[in-house]
Amino acid sequence: MTTQTPPGLFDHRMAVFGTDEEFLGAAVPFLTEGLRAPGEPAPVAITTPARLALLADTLGDTVALITHTDWYTGSAPNAIAQGAGYLARNAGAGGRIHLLMEPDWAGRAGSSPRESAEWIRYESLANLLFAPLATTALCVYDTRLAPPGVIERARRAHPGTGAYEDPHRLTAALDAVPLPRPPADARGLGLDGVAGWAGERGLGADEAELFAGAVREAADTLGAARAALRVWGDAPACVAELAAPGRLGDPLAGFVPPAGELRPERGQGLWFARQVCAYVDVRDAADGAATTVRLQYGR
Template sequence: MDRGAGEGAALAHDVLPGPPALRVHTAAIVDSDADLLAAAVPFVEEGLRAGDLTVLSCGPEAATLLAGAFGEALGGVERDARMALLDTRAPDALGVTRQLLARAAETRSGRLRVLGQVQFGSDPVSWREGQRYEAAVNALLDGCPLTAMCLYDSRVLPTAVVSSARLTHPQVVADGRWVDSPEYCDPRDFLRLLPVPREPVEDIPPVLAIDDAPTLAGLRHALAAALETRVPDRDQREDLHLAISEVAANAFRHGRRPVSARLWADGTRMVCTITDAGGTFGDPLAGFQPAHGDDLSRGGMGLWLARKLWDSVDLLPGAHGLTVRLCTRLH
């Protein structure tokens, strides 16, 4: 660690007040190692003093930087990169967080504290999924004994991702203090307002087009046959089919006929849409966790499985019903 970074961290510890005890989700926008440490060090130290279950969720470079600042003290901090969406989709990251919350209940403070480094991937599709995740947790974890700080490093993140931090975090770190973000947006409003990008693969003819599928079994069979010739990886093929089968089942059980399907694929990416003529339900938070909580025997797993197994899922209400749109990269 360079001397300047260490001095910056020590100064910040004097001026940064401790965060409120419950349910805080804040963003710290940084542009140097010194800025990163100035935000992160007092945050982690506060958690260790309070007896929080303190977890570091970041990449190896930030972990090394923090190790230099903390030394042996970092041994009291757990590490789990999944909450920062590193090789993890949002439903699984939320599942990990809930498991840690259960463990935190047994600690001295009963609280979970997470320091996360924002790394949403290298393309606009993954950036959008990361932004959705940051917004959704505000509603899905509301009231939980959780204090989270997300580090947005403007040296490596695109401007659009950095700018969204103020929209998806109720608090931000400004001039060394925790303040309410004047730009914070209600999670559902933020998710609804996010534009749905059209995939280039949708500009070619679909490899499967079914209007008014007569039966769920027939639709599932047709989807399986299309996937068989378009998805070379067997494990991915089975995962994708499981998810779209569940979405199709939802359309038949909870929607209204006609039920239609479209599938596009170009060897690199795949898009599937399932449309029914039922209501225009489209809660943008649906599917980030099972509809009935941990009791999976009650069902309600269709959209949750879809979000777990496809890269992105959009619920698109329209004048003639609801379309579920699923997109993914092919292995």
């Protein structure tokens, strides 16, 4: 089954299939649509090697083929950076290009409920992040690989499915899941002590400095002078939690690429933190009185 949004700018579709024939039945018309679209470069398929071979047999070399493990190399924010960078380099005017996309369900995307939830967040926020672009994306879900619960939640992230939810509401639902409580041995720390502490917990010197930089960038977003810091864990899963008065209130915080530069650089705030860390969780208190940002360096 393939869904399609009404005509507009970013066109975010979803296809669910259970056989190779059903995959081709969704993929080939979509990619052919891209081949025929005026002013667009060749469409791109990002999927498994086996499915890329099927597309090559059917469409020849008319479509750009990318193995999904070469595209989805890290966290969901890393995938956003990859997509934004590819569009900036290769898309036509206004972001015009057709992209067929499938994450690696045998890898990170399907490795845990936590990772699957982060993927759904990415799918939902894509509707806001790429809204200004005339990009057409088809996200394909194989029922033989993607868990049923993930597919059902993915419908909520795609317009035209009949289950679509506003991204602000869907991300709020994801954030309504409480974070695990800090362990009893969590301890307070100053920002200047993060790199040394992370080194003591097993991160190498470069990684410890990188993590400390991510914590500093998150603290600056909150207002460093107001943020209280606690740390716990061992490498690679070193964790830092910042708490500060006030409300961040922006589901896109740290997901919007900085203009002109997609590499993680100091001074990019939560974008830098999300690119560096495996997980960055932001929780606004229900009464709006405080915000908590929890950063975990590695998985």
